[in-house]
Amino acid sequence: MPVGAAVDLVVPGSSANLGPGFDSVGLALGVLDSYRAVVREAPGLVVDLGEESQDVPTDERHLVVATMYRAWDELGVQRPEGLELVCRNTIRMGRGMGSSAAAIVAGVALASALARPEALEAPEGSPIPLDLDFVNDLSGALEGHPDNASASVFGGATVSYVESRDGERSLPRVRTVRLPLHPDIRPVVFLPSTQLPTATARAVLPATVPHAEAALNSARAGLLTFALTQDPSLLLPATTEWLHQEQRRGAYPQAMALIDALRARGHAAVVSGAGPSVLVLTTTPEQVQDPDEAAEAWQRLGPGIPAVGVQAARATLRTSLGERTAAI
Numbered sequence: 001m002p003v004g005a006a007v008d009l010v011v012p013g014s015s016a017n018l019g020p021g022f023d024s025v026g027l028a029l030g031v032l033d034s035y036r037a038v039v040r041e042a043p044g045l046v047v048d049l050g051e052e053s054q055d056v057p058t059d060e061r062h063l064v065v066a067t068m069y070r071a072w073d074e075l076g077v078q079r080p081e082g083l084e085l086v087c088r089n090t091i092r093m094g095r096g097m098g099s100s101a102a103a104i105v106a107g108v109a110l111a112s113a114l115a116r117p118e119a120l121e122a123p124e125g126s127p128i129p130l131d132l133d134f135v136n137d138l139s140g141a142l143e144g145h146p147d148n149a150s151a152s153v154f155g156g157a158t159v160s161y162v163e164s165r166d167g168e169r170s171l172p173r174v175r176t177v178r179l180p181l182h183p184d185i186r187p188v189v190f191l192p193s194t195q196l197p198t199a200t201a202r203a204v205l206p207a208t209v210p211h212a213e214a215a216l217n218s219a220r221a222g223l224l225t226f227a228l229t230q231d232p233s234l235l236l237p238a239t240t241e242w243l244h245q246e247q248r249r250g251a252y253p254q255a256m257a258l259i260d261a262l263r264a265r266g267h268a269a270v271v272s273g274a275g276p277s278v279l280v281l282t283t284t285p286e287q288v289q290d291p292d293e294a295a296e297a298w299q300r301l302g303p304g305i306p307a308v309g310v311q312a313a314r315a316t317l318r319t320s321l322g323e324r325t326a327a328i
């Protein structure tokens with residue numbers, strides 16, 4: 001990989017599950033992480049977390065760096081001796097806003113983009129095309145479930161499924177379709193101050209569910225795609241589910257209390273991903289307020305739904321990352 005190759009990248013966070021679409025349905029959210037990766041002549045790794053940095057390692061264990069190394073291995077590309085990664089993160093970690101999936105998507109996309117000649121030769125600031133299917137496949141495999149990653153890759157609302165585990169490929173193949181979202185749907189997110197690691201939330205899930213409950217869930221998952229695309233008035237019944245929220249209630253009791261209160265008022269409230277954020281899908285966002293503001297300090301966001309996902313461009317090294325990524 002040539003010294004001087006440089007890529008700027010922006011990737012949205014996401015919500016996952018949306019009720020019955022456990023591990024399959026994703027929704028991109030307008031909360032963005034930005035990265036700059038530069039191949040340096042000086043050997044070694046430099047990770048710049050910025051002033052708002054969250055608590056993550058700055059060596060090869062950094063999730064974006066570790067993913068870049070993994071993606072280069074997968075692509076058969078040799079790692080550069082010198083690498084600088086600048087991170088400007090606004091997706092809060094451990095909240096169910098898809099931070100780890102966005103970091104993995106960023107890592108795969110940065111590695112792919114740096115391996116292309118455009119990363120060195122294209123005019124500064126020009127877009128670098130990405131093989132989004134490759135980014136989606138590897139990101140879903142590394143994350144362990146494709147829902148958040150697919151939304152960060154493609155933007156909008158996504159439904160993902162694994163096509164085969166037949167052993168012909170080293171990775172299962174993730175297939176993703178984008179739903180043509182009804183234009184009136186708006187997300188409202190209630191962000192808590194506390195974190196819940198996804199691994200903890202997954203550890204409390206049962207190994208099996210009764211067949212009758214799986215059948216109920218599958219009906220609502222089908223209804224969810226109709227409500228999201230055709231008829232948002234069905235979002236309340238379409239976001240009822242049987243696979244994960246009740247089973248995790250003990251892991252995020254405040255989130256479930258807020259969801260119960262919002263749903264009792266007719267709002268389609270669900271746990272966002274593995275929690276503990278709460279997502280409400282609505283056509284009347286101004287009517288969605290915390291019914292019990294005293295109970296927990298929720299930060300209310302109206303992030304919008306980006307129509308595109310991860311984007312890369314030849315870095316403009318004279319410009320700071322924040323100024324640059326605003327323009328990608």
Ligand SMILES: Nc1ncnc2c1ncn2[C@@H]1O[C@H](COP(=O)(O)OP(=O)(O)OP(=O)(O)O)[C@@H](O)[C@H]1O
Nearest residue numbers: 063093094095096097098099100103197198273274
């Ligand atoms: N942008 C990032 N940069 C570096 N490491 C990250 C980043 N995002 C997540 N991580 C790592 O992943 C861990 C949190 O991941 P986790 O999956 O628990 O939360 P999440 O991705 O925010 O939530 P969810 O997957 O439910 O949406 C962090 O503790 C950190 O180690």
Ligand SMILES: N[C@@H](CCO)C(=O)O
Nearest residue numbers: 016022023198273274
């Ligand atoms: N579908 C995942 C999303 C969190 O990463 C879960 O609920 O565990």
